[in-house]
Amino acid sequence: MNSVRDRGTSREHRRLTTAVKESLRDLNTQLSLLNRRFGGRIELKDADWTCLDLINRHGPLTPSALARQAGLHPATLTGILDRLQRAGWIVRERDPDAADRRAITVRSVRERNSELYQVLSGMNGRMDEVCARYTAAELEVIADFLRRTGTAGAESARELTD
Structure with a gap:
C-alpha cells in the first residue's frame, strides 16, 4: 500500500x-x-546593462572583480566600461587603497538611477502586485527558491567555462 x-x-x-x-x-x-x-x-546593450546593474548592486568594483561577476573577458569589459562611461552611467576612479597607483575602481553615477527606475516602473509595480498576493512566509520561501536557483545557475555557468 x-x-x-x-x-x-x-x-x-x-x-x-x-x-x-x-x-x-x-x-x-x-x-x-x-x-x-x-x-x-x-540605449545599452545587454552586457552593458548587466555590468551597470552589477556595479549598482555591488560597487564600486575593480574591473577585474566586475569581469569575474559578469563572466566576461577583461578585454570585452574594457569596451563595455568605455561605452558606459561615455554615456555617463559610470566613472572610473583611482583606488586610493591599492598598492598599484594605476589601479582603478568603477562606480555608478547614482544620480542617473532615476532614469533606470522610471523605465522599469511598470515591471516594479507589477511585481509589487504579484508579491502582495503572498504571505510573508510564502515570500520567504519564494526568495529562498530564487536565491538557490540563482546559485545553481551561477554554478552551472562556471562549469561551462571550465
Whole structure:
C-alpha cells in the first residue's frame, strides 16, 4: 500500500518539478525580452546593462572583480566600461587603497538611477502586485527558491567555462 502511495507522490513531485522548470524557462524568455527592450530604451546593450546593474548592486568594483561577476573577458569589459562611461552611467576612479597607483575602481553615477527606475516602473509595480498576493512566509520561501536557483545557475555557468 505504501509503495503505491509513494509512487503516486513521486510521480506528482516529478510533474511539479517539471512544471517549475518550464515556468523558469518561460520566465527566462520574458526577462530576456524585457531586458532587450529596456536596454533599447536606455540605449545599452545587454552586457552593458548587466555590468551597470552589477556595479549598482555591488560597487564600486575593480574591473577585474566586475569581469569575474559578469563572466566576461577583461578585454570585452574594457569596451563595455568605455561605452558606459561615455554615456555617463559610470566613472572610473583611482583606488586610493591599492598598492598599484594605476589601479582603478568603477562606480555608478547614482544620480542617473532615476532614469533606470522610471523605465522599469511598470515591471516594479507589477511585481509589487504579484508579491502582495503572498504571505510573508510564502515570500520567504519564494526568495529562498530564487536565491538557490540563482546559485545553481551561477554554478552551472562556471562549469561551462571550465
